[in-house]
Structure formats: C-alpha cells, structure tokens
C-alpha cells in the first residue's frame with residue numbers, strides 16, 4: 052500500500068506503475084472496495100487519504116473546493132459552519148472520501164429531491180495515465196468551456212485516473228424536515244406508489260422497504276418508529292423545506308392517503324431515517340448486493356416479484372431497487388458480487404477506457420473484467 | 422463579409438461535388454438536399470456572424486437511418502460534416518470549417534413520447550425547445566432549461582451546447598435534465614447512452630456528450646427529464662439607482678441562503694430598448710432593474726418573497742414592484758427573453774454579445790470593470806444577463822463600418838473575458854467555445870488539460886471529420902493560437 056503525501060508523489064507513483072506494467076488501485080475510505088469486479092492484474096494499492104483538506108470555501112458563492120481524499124463528513128462539517136450542505140447521501144461518511152464517493156457515484160434516498168453527484172461536481176482535477184494532473188470545469192456554477200470530464204469520472208470506479216481535487220456546488224440547509232411513514236400490502240403497492248407520485252407534495256425522498264429491510268433498517272436507525280403492525284411493505288416519505296412548507300406537505304400527504312389502501316400512517320419530525328437507509332446499501336452482513344433500475348411505474352411489479360426473504364429496499368420514485376441476498380437478481384448492475392448487466396454503449400465505454408488509459412493502469416478489471 | 426480563413430484542407434478534396442450531391446440525394450431524397458448557393462447562404466454562419474464558410478451541401482435527414490447514411494457517405498468520400506439545429510449559436514458552433522456537408526436537423530422534429538408517470542419525454546433533435554414545454558402544459562409538467570432563444574433553438578442544439586436559461590439558477594442547466602441520447606458516431610455507428618431508467622452502469626457518456634458542441638457525433642434522439650410545474654410563483658422587480666446596489670442585492674440574496682428560481686438583471690440602456698419595444702412600463706431613469714422570482718410550494722413562499730424584498734430595500738432599492746397576475750408575469754418574462762431582439766432600437770448598426778462567468782459575489786467587480794472598459798474604448802455597452810449564476814452578457818454596440826470601433830470591440834471583449842478569468846470565472850457560461858473562443862482555451866487550461874480533452878475527442882471522433890476546428894486549439898496541447906480563424910471583426914448580431 053502506497054500513501055502519496057501529495058499530488059507530485061502520486062504522479063510519480065502512477066508513472067512508475069505504468070512503466071512496470073502494473074495496475075494502480077486507488078483507495079479512499081475503504082467503504083466500497085467490494086463494488087465492481089475483482090482486479091485483473093498485479094499492482095499497488097494507492098491510499099489517497101493524505102491528499103486531503105479544504106482548499107477554498109467561498110460560502111457566499113455556495114461552492115467549495117477540496118482535495119479528493121477529504122472525508123465526506125469533514126466536507127459536511129465545514130459546510131455546516133455556514134448553514135450549507137452537499138445534499139447527497141453517502142454511506143459511512145466518517146470514512147468515505149469525497150473522491151471515493153465520486154468514483155462509485157454514491158447516492159441515497161435524497162436523490163429524488165436533490166439529484167446526484169453529477170448535479171453538484173462543477174470542477175475536477177485528476178492524475179492521468181501519463182502521470183500528470185489535469186483539470187476540467189472550474190469554480191463557477193455555470194461554465195461550458197471544454198469537455199465535461201467531471202461527468203466522465205463520476206461512477207467510473209476509479210478506472211480513468213486518480214481524482215485529486217473537486218469543486219462542488221452546494222446548497223443552503225433546509226430550514227425544517229418531516230416525514231410520513233405508512234404500510235401497505237403487495238396487492239395495493241402499485242396503486243399506493245401512483246398516489247404518492249401524483250401527490251401535490253414535493254418529497255425529497257420516497258423509500259420503500261419490505262418487512263426484512265424495515266426490521267434491519269430500523270434496528271440500524273436505533274430509534275424505533277412505532278408502527279402498529281408489521282407490514283408487508285413500508286413507505287417512508289421525507290420532506291425538507293421551509294417550516295410552513297414541511298407542515299403543509301405532511302398534512303396534505305396524510306389527507307391524500309386517507310382514502311388510499313394504506314395502514315398506520317404516522318408522522319415524524321425529521322428525515323434522519325435517510326442515514327440508516329443509506330447505510331443499508333452497504334450492509335456488511337449481506338453477501339451479494341444488487342442494484343436493479345427500472346422505470347418508476349414498473350417498480351411495484353418488479354419488487355413484488357423478487358424473493359420476499361431477501362432484504363429489499365428502493366428509492367421508489369427513482370426506480371432504483373436494492374436487493375440483498377445469496378445471489379444477484381436478474382438484470383442487476385453490479386454492486387457486490389459477480390455478474391452484471393451491460394448497457395448498449397458498453398463497447399464504446401471500453402473504447403473510451405482504452406483511449407484514456409492505454410495501458411490499463413487504473414483499477415484494471417474493475418469495470419470491464421479485463 | 423467573409424473574415425474566416427479556412428484551413429488548408431488536410432487532403433485536397435478528393436471528392437467530386439457532383440458525386441457528393443448524388444450520394445446525398447440517394448440517402449435523403451431530392452427534396453431534402455440544398456445545393457444552390459443562394460439557398461445555402463443562410464447556412465454559412467450562425468448567430469456569430471463573423472465566421473463564415475459555405476457548406477458544399479445542406480442535407481435534411483428525417484430519420485436516424487438518414488443520418489447514418491449521410492455520415493457513412495461522408496466517410497467514404499472523405500468529407501467533413503456538421504450537425505446544425507436552429508443556428509442560434511452565438512459562438513460559431515455551426516460554422517463548417519473547411520467546408521463539407523451540413524446536416525440540418527430541422528426536419529427531425531417529432532416528440533416521440535411523453536411519459537407523465539415516469540417524468541420523461543423522448544424527442545428528435547430538431548424539436549424546438551418551447552414546443553416541448555407547450556406540449557407538456559396539459560400535464561402540469563415542463564422541460565426546465567429555458568434559454569432566452571427557446572422560441573427558436575432546438576433540443577439537439579441545447580444538448581450540444583449544454584444551454585442555460587433564466588430558470589437554470591434553481592433548476593440546473595441542460596445536462597441536469599438529459600437522461601440519455603442516441604448518437605450517430607462519426608463513423609456511422611449508432612449508440613444509445615443512458616435512457617429513461619436511472620443509474621445505467623458504466624461511464625456517464627451522456628454527461629460527456631452534453632456540452633461537447635457537436636464534436637462527438639450527431640445526436641439523433643434525446644431522453645429528457647420532465648419537471649413538475651411549481652405550485653406558485655412570486656415575481657418581483659427591484660428598481661435600483663446604481664448597478665452596485667443591484668449586484669449587491671443579488672449577492673446578498675444568494676448569501677442569505679435563498680435560491681430563487683431566477684435573478685435577471687437589465688441595465689438602463691437595455692431597459693430603454695426593451696421599453697420602446699414592449700411598453701411594459703419599466704422605469705427609464707433607473708440604472709438597473711432585477712427580475713427576482715421565487716417559486717415552489719405556496720406554503721412559505723410569500724415569506725421568502727418578503728425576505729427578498731427586504732434585502733433589496735436594504736440595498737437601497739428605490740422600489741420593488743410585484744407581478745400580481747400570471748399575465749403580468751408573462752409580460753415581464755417576454756420582455757426579458759426578447760431583450761436581444763430590441764437592441765436594434767438603440768441606433769447602433771452592429772452589436773456583439775459576450776458571455777462570461779464570475780463567482781456570483783464578484784458581480785459588483787465585473788460590472789464595474791465592464792462599465793470602465795466601455796468608457797475606456799468609448800463603446801456603447803448594455804447588459805441583460807443571468808445574474809444569479811454570475812453569468813454576464815455585456816452587449817458591445819458599434820458601427821462595423823468604422824475599423825477603429827471594430828478593433829475596440831475586439832479589444833474590449835478580450836479585456837472583459839480576461840477579467841472574468843482573473844476573478845476566478847470562465848469565458849463562457851452557456852454559449853460555448855465554438856470557433857469564437859478557441860484562443861481563450863489555453864488561458865483557462867494547461868497544455869496537459871487540453872491534450873487530455875483531445876484524447877477524449879479521439880475516442881469518439883478520431884479524425885475530426887465531425888465538426889472540425891471547434892472547441893480545442895488545433896495543436897491540442899500547444900498554446901499557439903488557432904491558425905485558421907482569423908477574427909478581425911466581432912460577431913454582429915444575434916439571429917433571433
């Protein structure tokens with residue numbers, strides 16, 4: 052394990068590794084190393100956590116520039132001083148680095164209301180296979196000069212270079228939060244989700260959990276939510292807004308649900324459950340974790356056809372399903388475990404990788420198995 | 422006037438014009454090909470009228486298969502090609518450097534699908550931005566990116582340039598609303614990147630294609646995200662005695678943690694033109710007005726509007742007016758979005774719209790710099806811009822018959838954009854690099870940065886047959902100025 056102290060050392064390490072025809076395996080907080088496929092050639096792991104720290108935080112511009120080895124929690128703590136935040140859920144934020152979160156395109160329940168990292172990263176620097184640091188984007192919220200290399204790195208699983216610096220657009224923290232939790236059975240799940248989708252309210256999160264996931268998630272949250280009975284499905288709807296708007300949304304949703312086939316609708320004064328639901332995505336005890344993406348309108352049908360004894364939870368209005376079990380469900384994109392579905396542009400992606408990392412230095416195997 | 426010096430073609434055109442036209446007619450039919458010089462005059466430039474070259478032929482595909490056929494024929498004949506939407510680019514994105522085939526997408530204009538429950542639509546690239554929003558009205562949805570040119574510009578052009586608009590302050594620019602694209606690669610293969618489901622595995626090629634200014638291939642289909650209409654709006658017009666008061670208000674609103682839907686500034690000169698055209702009732706003696714709009718749920722919105730009014734008043738707003746009805750609100754937005762079209766009323770034969778960005782707290786500085794630059798060069802300058810994003814659009818007005826004025830406009834533009842870079846910003850927030858700003862790229866990026874961008878382009882467009890001479894300096898890594906676009910005159914006017 053190498054631990055470059057700065058970008059210059061990292062550049063040298065990349066050049067050496069390439070010359071030796073080895074692979075370079077960048078490592079951040081070690082929270083998601085089991086995502087993707089196994090390495091395909093010998094090489095060195097490269098710990099990026101020494102390349103850390105806030106570079107510039109002009110709070111009134113609502114942007115922040117940090118070194119990529121900074122933990123997500125440290126970034127959030129800095130932003131919190133000014134009443135701001137990065138509204139993207141990242142599991143194990145105390146350990147996870149921002150660079151790592153970018154590499155796996157971390158997201159959670161709040162993606163419905165706030166989008167994902169691609170909506171927040173406005174500037175990037177990374178070390179290329181030539182052992183040089185390059186940059187794209189900038190430090191302003193609107194900028195179309197040059198290609199958008201930020202998008203290319205987000206979700207690339209570290210296969211296109213080692214990210215060294217990121218500039219983010221950030222948001223003011225919402226004034227208030229609240230949520231509504233209710234249960235329903237499989238037969239009415241589709242209808243219930245349709246009602247939530249057409250609600251007058253604008254939730255930031257709509258999470259769906261089967262019984263097993265609810266038990267695990269709730270235990271992790273540590274604060275029992277008193278649901279009167281065990282439900283086949285539990286739906287969590289989170290709101291974050293101005294006080295008046297949260298109050299209005301909670302009562303409006305409860306009204307809308309009055310005639311719906313749901314049970315035990317209850318209200319909670321926060322959205323803290325989002326953290327437990329984010330952590331669930333990386334549950335250490337789960338052998339395989341698969342992510343299945345479908346059209347939101349097909350979500351109810353899809354989840355009710357998956358085996359009920361697995362842990363199932365979903366970002367219901369985004370059409371993203373997480374399934375934990377002994378095997379991956381059909382059509383899963385890989386998280387943990389072998390096998391993954393390939394999108395139509397797979398060949399073009401391989402070609403992009405070949406063009407930008409000619410000798411396959413960065414995380415060889417992880418995305419394309421070779 | 423042709424001030425563009427085309428590069429020496431890499432290889433002498435080995436094709437015969439007659440053969441090229443015949444091939445194109447075979448692919449798209451006689452009615453979908455233009456060859457007469459007079460017909461093609463409109464296609465020699467876009468809203469950036471300084472750079473002009475005539476295409477050899479203009480073709481109008483009506484399907485992806487047509488585009489594939491055109492592109493394959495171009496490869497066989499060794500001809501360059503370029504996609505064109507409505508030609509409203511202000512950076513010379515539609516200039517076919519060195520000539521070749523212009524693929525005009527105006528006839529691929531169908532909205533293929535609107536899915537209300539799953540909140541997406543599938544459109545052909547030639548669909549005009551506002552058509553989509555009009556089609557969505559009955560569903561209570563809209564397509565969020567709303568460039569001021571939305572009555573003319575196409576979704577394909579928006580994707581290529583990653584367009585912004587007044588409301589992208591809150592809702593995000595084009596890339597934040599594009600779920601996927603179908604792309605005809607420069608070798609004629611068709612790929613689909615992304616799509617209506619989220620988190621497609623692998624690289625976010627869609628994100629890289631958006632904003633690539635047509636240099637990665639021809640976008641033949643687009644999946645866009647649809648946004649629920651806000652439940653309510655509050656639209657205010659702050660009237661200010663000084664530009665500083667107006668820009669300080671904008672800084673303070675953002676600094677207070679309010680993210681309005683839009684914050685647009687119009688200065689005194691701009692107001693006089695807009696008022697002459699629309700008789701909206703703008704105060705003609707004010708130095709600046711700021712359109713300040715918040716939207717969202719009705720609950721709590723009035724309080725937010727009140728806070729904004731308070732901030733404006735604290736910054737010496739002479740008056741804060743309110744749009745009390747939807748009709749008033751629409752009238753105000755019409756005046757804003759069609760402001761460019763009224764510039765002719767200011768009595769200058771020509772004008773050049775610039776596009777720079779600064780961190781939003783630096784707005785007072787850049788506006789002072791713009792005023793000082795206008796004074797220094799004795800130029801007329803007016804301003805109408807997306808202030809909340811720090812995206813300035815100084816409009817330099819001049820008489821192109823006077824070479825001294827022309828030079829002054831070139832120098833003043835350069836100074837303003839350089840100051841944007843000095844203040845930590847960018848030389849383009851939404852109009853793109855095109856051919857216009859290639860020479861600025863080495864000021865913003867190192868040779869290594871540019872070299873890497875060239876490598877990425879190579880993955881899609883290895884021999885630069887698709888839209889040559891755009892975005893990146895020719896030598897890629899070298900900081901020598903681009904060799905083929907000799908700009909002696911600034912762009913005259915916008916095309917809408």
Ligand SMILES: Cc1cc2nc3c(=O)[nH]c(=O)nc-3n(C[C@H](O)[C@H](O)[C@H](O)COP(=O)(O)OP(=O)(O)OC[C@H]3O[C@@H](n4cnc5c(N)ncnc54)[C@H](O)[C@@H]3O)c2cc1C
Pocket residue numbers: 467468503504505506507508509510511513514515526546567568569570573574575576577578579580581582583584585586587634635636638639640641761762851852888915916917
């Ligand atoms: C009055 C006026 C106001 C404007 N206001 C704004 C504004 O508020 N915000 C903003 O962002 N811009 C604005 N613009 C600039 C311009 O309208 C945008 O850049 C717009 O996106 C261009 O769309 P278009 O269809 O006209 O594209 P074109 O001008 O035809 O093309 C622009 C570029 O896109 C490429 N391209 C077009 N279609 C495709 C395709 N299908 N596949 C691949 N490449 C393609 C072209 O090759 C070219 O490089 C304004 C322009 C005018 C004239």
